[in-house]
Amino acid sequence: MSRMLLTLKAVPTIAVDCSPLTPDRLAGQSAAAIAAIELQSGNRRLPTGELFDIAGESSDVLVIRNACSKLDRIGANMNGGSLEVEGDVGAFLGAGLVSGRIRVSGGAGAFAATGMAAGILHVCGNVGDFLGAAIAGDKQGMLGGLVIVDGDAGDRVGDHLRRGIILVGGNAGDYCASRMLAGTIAVRGRVGALPGYAMKRGTLLLAGAAELPATFNDCGTHELMFLRLFARHLAGVDAAAARFAPHGERVRRFVGDRANGGLGEILVAA
């Protein structure tokens, strides 16, 4: 399989905006042309060739090797193709992702998947705060697509989430699903303080019992058939998503955040 290979030469001292390096933007470009693409780093613009060794051939598969947490905005606004990152990445991973698939073998920083509209973002390690959340000034967080985090997620997962699915394999921090507007978040581990804080709509699916805000009201235990549709959908995406498919439809349903008239739901597997 053909692919384009970018290998980071050394860890930069200042964070680098890697958003120009997506498979759709590099498609059809020669190694020399790619080497000349300038990347913003602090107040300087550095040619890609100065930071990365460039190998391989033009392809809709782009591999970034030796990645580190200084590489911000990887896959931002990417529209198609497949981006595979070996190592950790910085903030704003997959921000505004339009379509395509991003897989990071390590962890990611804050605001991963913010503004993401579609596609699949898979982080094998942990992610920082504000996963799929709105950046300051935005009224809505992630707008669609599927995010899979195998490890833990920081605080404010899905803050202002508008649409799409976020799956967290480990634990999630405080204020998980805060101010959520719609969409689905599933956490297999524990959640921190005040999950669903100021939630308006949407679903937070928890594998185990959690301490919920007093402003979530108990609606009792029910068999919810949509969870089977959810499970079947995840099973149809890939193996990474299939691990999150709920095993049963029986859940205890809490609705809130009633402090602000919200009709969101926290479903706790029963």
Added chain:
Amino acid sequence: MIINGVAIDDTFAEAFGMRATRLIITAANLRWAYYAANAATGFATSVIGCGAEAGIEHELSPAETPDGRPGVSLLIFAVSAKELAKQVERRVGQCVLTSPTSAVFSGCDGEEKVALGKNLRYFADGYQISKLFGDRRYWRVPVMDGEFICEETAGVVKAVGGGNFLVLAASQMQALLACEAAIDTMRKLPGVVMPFPGGVVRSGSKVGSKYKALSASTNDAFCPTLRGIGSSELPPETGAVLEIVIDGITEADIRQAMRLGMQAVCAIGAAGGIQRITAGNYGGKLGKYHFHLREILA
């Protein structure tokens, strides 16, 4: 052409372009899936008076349905996508939403769509919940037995309505038994429904009427009790005529259903009182599709 003593007329059935959708109804068990499906496809024998022609296509095992429960697929036909949308909304709203444990999904793709949950969700009075999984949107409508799950829209396809053949027999019961045999065979086929009660119609019609208010009236040429009037097409030995009308997703679906249906009738043959098979048409000027009986049986 004579098959097993049954004369096959050198004529054709004339059918029309329609719009159709396939819905999948599931429920806790088949019994309740059938209650919903039977109600939703009820009063849907002819577009002339019912607005739609509909029927149950076949049963679905849990492995074949979107939610893993037993179900049935049904086909609904109408003269236009607009009329189909109206019929689907009414039928699903009154007959499926209301039926315990039911859920309804789109059973076919098409560029055109008719609304399912897109409009029915408003029954939930603001408590409806949308779930978008992949490219499929589902609506969760809180109801008294839990949640009614309903896909946002169903695909609309171009379809064919009005395939038909008429069975002429020595007696009413012989015509009926032959049609029952035909329907038993035809019901096993995908992509077609026979919308009349039991799949069989006895009130075949002609275009026009002596009464101004009516656009169609009894097919006097095939009424055995009018044999002496003069316009009759029935010989003295014919005691009854019954018709089977077929709506299908494609022309080929109807052709196959007509073939197997007529073969079942011919298998009973002259020994069972079957005399002749013919078909209804309007001279070939109105319908886009012509199903020539002899070609189909050749």
